[in-house]
Amino acid sequence: MWKTPVLIVNFKLYASGVGESALKLARILDKIHQEREISVVVAVNPLDAYRIKKEVSIPVILQHADAVDFGAHTGRINVDLAKEYNLDGLLINHSERTLKIEDIDFLIQKSKELDLISVVCANNFRVAGALAFLEPNFIAMEPPELIGGDISVSTARPEAIVETIEAVKSVRSIPVLVGAGIKNGEDVKKAIELGAEGVLVASGVVKAKDPERVVNDLVDGMM
Amino acid sequence: MWKTPVLIVNFKLYASGVGESALKLARILDKIHQEREISVVVAVNPLDAYRIKKEVSIPVILQHADAVDFGAHTGRINVDLAKEYNLDGLLINHSERTLKIEDIDFLIQKSKELDLISVVCANNFRVAGALAFLEPNFIAMEPPELIGGDISVSTARPEAIVETIEAVKSVRSIPVLVGAGIKNGEDVKKAIELGAEGVLVASGVVKAKDPERVVNDLVDGMM
Amino acid sequence: MWKTPVLIVNFKLYASGVGESALKLARILDKIHQEREISVVVAVNPLDAYRIKKEVSIPVILQHADAVDFGAHTGRINVDLAKEYNLDGLLINHSERTLKIEDIDFLIQKSKELDLISVVCANNFRVAGALAFLEPNFIAMEPPELIGGDISVSTARPEAIVETIEAVKSVRSIPVLVGAGIKNGEDVKKAIELGAEGVLVASGVVKAKDPERVVNDLVDGMM
Amino acid sequence: MWKTPVLIVNFKLYASGVGESALKLARILDKIHQEREISVVVAVNPLDAYRIKKEVSIPVILQHADAVDFGAHTGRINVDLAKEYNLDGLLINHSERTLKIEDIDFLIQKSKELDLISVVCANNFRVAGALAFLEPNFIAMEPPELIGGDISVSTARPEAIVETIEAVKSVRSIPVLVGAGIKNGEDVKKAIELGAEGVLVASGVVKAKDPERVVNDLVDGMM
Numbered sequence: 001m002w003k004t005p006v007l008i009v010n011f012k013l014y015a016s017g018v019g020e021s022a023l024k025l026a027r028i029l030d031k032i033h034q035e036r037e038i039s040v041v042v043a044v045n046p047l048d049a050y051r052i053k054k055e056v057s058i059p060v061i062l063q064h065a066d067a068v069d070f071g072a073h074t075g076r077i078n079v080d081l082a083k084e085y086n087l088d089g090l091l092i093n094h095s096e097r098t099l100k101i102e103d104i105d106f107l108i109q110k111s112k113e114l115d116l117i118s119v120v121c122a123n124n125f126r127v128a129g130a131l132a133f134l135e136p137n138f139i140a141m142e143p144p145e146l147i148g149g150d151i152s153v154s155t156a157r158p159e160a161i162v163e164t165i166e167a168v169k170s171v172r173s174i175p176v177l178v179g180a181g182i183k184n185g186e187d188v189k190k191a192i193e194l195g196a197e198g199v200l201v202a203s204g205v206v207k208a209k210d211p212e213r214v215v216n217d218l219v220d221g222m223m
Numbered sequence: 224m225w226k227t228p229v230l231i232v233n234f235k236l237y238a239s240g241v242g243e244s245a246l247k248l249a250r251i252l253d254k255i256h257q258e259r260e261i262s263v264v265v266a267v268n269p270l271d272a273y274r275i276k277k278e279v280s281i282p283v284i285l286q287h288a289d290a291v292d293f294g295a296h297t298g299r300i301n302v303d304l305a306k307e308y309n310l311d312g313l314l315i316n317h318s319e320r321t322l323k324i325e326d327i328d329f330l331i332q333k334s335k336e337l338d339l340i341s342v343v344c345a346n347n348f349r350v351a352g353a354l355a356f357l358e359p360n361f362i363a364m365e366p367p368e369l370i371g372g373d374i375s376v377s378t379a380r381p382e383a384i385v386e387t388i389e390a391v392k393s394v395r396s397i398p399v400l401v402g403a404g405i406k407n408g409e410d411v412k413k414a415i416e417l418g419a420e421g422v423l424v425a426s427g428v429v430k431a432k433d434p435e436r437v438v439n440d441l442v443d444g445m446m
Numbered sequence: 447m448w449k450t451p452v453l454i455v456n457f458k459l460y461a462s463g464v465g466e467s468a469l470k471l472a473r474i475l476d477k478i479h480q481e482r483e484i485s486v487v488v489a490v491n492p493l494d495a496y497r498i499k500k501e502v503s504i505p506v507i508l509q510h511a512d513a514v515d516f517g518a519h520t521g522r523i524n525v526d527l528a529k530e531y532n533l534d535g536l537l538i539n540h541s542e543r544t545l546k547i548e549d550i551d552f553l554i555q556k557s558k559e560l561d562l563i564s565v566v567c568a569n570n571f572r573v574a575g576a577l578a579f580l581e582p583n584f585i586a587m588e589p590p591e592l593i594g595g596d597i598s599v600s601t602a603r604p605e606a607i608v609e610t611i612e613a614v615k616s617v618r619s620i621p622v623l624v625g626a627g628i629k630n631g632e633d634v635k636k637a638i639e640l641g642a643e644g645v646l647v648a649s650g651v652v653k654a655k656d657p658e659r660v661v662n663d664l665v666d667g668m669m
Numbered sequence: 670m671w672k673t674p675v676l677i678v679n680f681k682l683y684a685s686g687v688g689e690s691a692l693k694l695a696r697i698l699d700k701i702h703q704e705r706e707i708s709v710v711v712a713v714n715p716l717d718a719y720r721i722k723k724e725v726s727i728p729v730i731l732q733h734a735d736a737v738d739f740g741a742h743t744g745r746i747n748v749d750l751a752k753e754y755n756l757d758g759l760l761i762n763h764s765e766r767t768l769k770i771e772d773i774d775f776l777i778q779k780s781k782e783l784d785l786i787s788v789v790c791a792n793n794f795r796v797a798g799a800l801a802f803l804e805p806n807f808i809a810m811e812p813p814e815l816i817g818g819d820i821s822v823s824t825a826r827p828e829a830i831v832e833t834i835e836a837v838k839s840v841r842s843i844p845v846l847v848g849a850g851i852k853n854g855e856d857v858k859k860a861i862e863l864g865a866e867g868v869l870v871a872s873g874v875v876k877a878k879d880p881e882r883v884v885n886d887l888v889d890g891m892m
Contacts, residue, residue, distance in 0.1 A: 012741050012742060046716045047719060047754055051719055070687070072765060074712075074764075081687050097744035147741075148741050
């Protein structure tokens, strides 16, 4: 398990989050991790995963895997293959790649078996509480209407953070991350004060002109 | 809420479960309900729902609804429309029509708002426990490998019934139904002895040569 | 086959296009059909189909059907059931209910077999030309960006109408309908002048304060 | 464009088609290509693509890509990224990863733009003819019921090969590949005699004890 608080950077399929740019960004994040002794995790594209994993010491996770075992599944990626490539875990059910409940269950159980870290996303406190029963390693709550926007969940919906943590803790003791619109250290600080044990960020870092500066600011909020 | 134990007959899209045959079968089930004073519910095709609802006194529910409000959604059916037609509830997440967790959440909340009964299906005890947090009216657990088969869940997987009830009750006090392969009163009796508050049947009744006899036998197991 | 030009009104899942409102609107359209001797077709919700079909003489089609035969398909509607209820056809692949190519193929072939009219939607001239090879009864082209908007395809993209008709006719001689943003007789007239053999409308009629007036205006453009 | 006849080996998600095994198999195929001067193409998992592309001279294609541009698409892979990694093309609409017609259109157009080779799969001659209108580089027809089986399409359904080629050629002059159950040179030879310009194989090679021997036999049938 990763030391909390944790900062997960989701590279998505941004032009600045794939290929050479992804590798460069991962190296910057690795450097910040080493300088500041904070948990930083990158969620990368499968085409980039092998390269990035070889070059950095921070955890590298997939943004998605399909709920299948090895077999005749053309065009699918599974948890076993993530393991074979020594990756560290996966995002499950991100709002841009939502899943059936039975597939979420499959992916969490499979991750446990193979000792990968599962970070399951929820769109609200009810879904977060339900998913807690499946015992992922982390639950990340992101209000869909704030994702990719300019106002952070910490500012716009602090009560959503609190009720999500309460819902999750009423079921299982699982660390809760929050995301959506988080762009600076102040947003992070508020989230952590409200009980979050980390944040999930994407555009704020991946599309930034100076990602190193932005991440250092986010890390300020974690300390 | 329906009086328990409850017998839900899912008409699926069997040739003998739609059109004139559906109406005839619904009438038989209505008669048995009246004769034997037991809760019987029919889950019907949307094309049949209006007709059947007008002709029977037992609850009529949809086999599925989409997680949308009224609007520009060509080819979708929503909970509001089920309400408008005075239907009684809906099956959600049947193994032949599985859903994303966020859509299951939407459908349960919407059903509550409109005072419709929600029966949410789960493929195992973990998913059942998770879904309990969303507070549907009923949770129906069916091991997928037994659905449509000749061996009932009561015989083949009694422990699955017990662990599902435990999982659900550890989260919320919600009645658990079970299904898959249930064909006679003995199967029903065992399920109820194990703690189930009803059963979900389909082919055993809908494809039976003499459905009235089969249902009366199932009802024997409920008493 | 329907006499061309044809006016198809897609009721979608608008609050004003379901339940009692749907029935009322279908009756208005039926009356206009009789008064003005023009082909008018309604694409309705499955929950409304039985009622509406009994009350009107104009063709009643489904907005969608699933690519399955009768069987264990909980929550699905198929072409066979549409036939059993004496419905006249179906919309296939509407932009709000897009389908896999193999399912479109299935639905068109099944419709032919059962003598139902298939109206297949395409988002551009290439897709329209491809679908022509599957020999539906009608192809309806709607540029997705104009659907539900205020500018009609006739005004905004007349060249899209022309190239769609050319693409379709280069493959098979199938009548082409157009839709998206069509709100008045002038829009219809232009579409027909460009070679369309009918129009597909929705919000312009279904959400109109006075649908009768709007439809009469649309019909003016067809004459 | 690849010289025909072409042999495409789809590694699927077989345990023997990913990771180290995938790399080893790709090297064997590369060697055979060089020894026998025949077009051999490998369709690999995205996690393997970067490594394999660096190690072999034969074309490396993806088994699937999503119909999106760069952007906020967590867990998706697009054609642009395949290009960035210098991959050679992609399988589209494989029977284990079927797609909406509008997404097939998007992927073919995008592949053309970026100068990648598109190999589009069809389940029958009608769908093949329809897809020809979208002008992919290759159309691969595989009867779904024969995929992964022991009887080849050449033996079981020779007429399906002929009618597919006729359907495609009636629309556009696009080379047709066939697949499903192809396991030896005799199967390949028959397919080519019937007019196919190559074959798509998977389990026959990827799950073989001695893939080199099997592929050499397949290549015998191509000469």
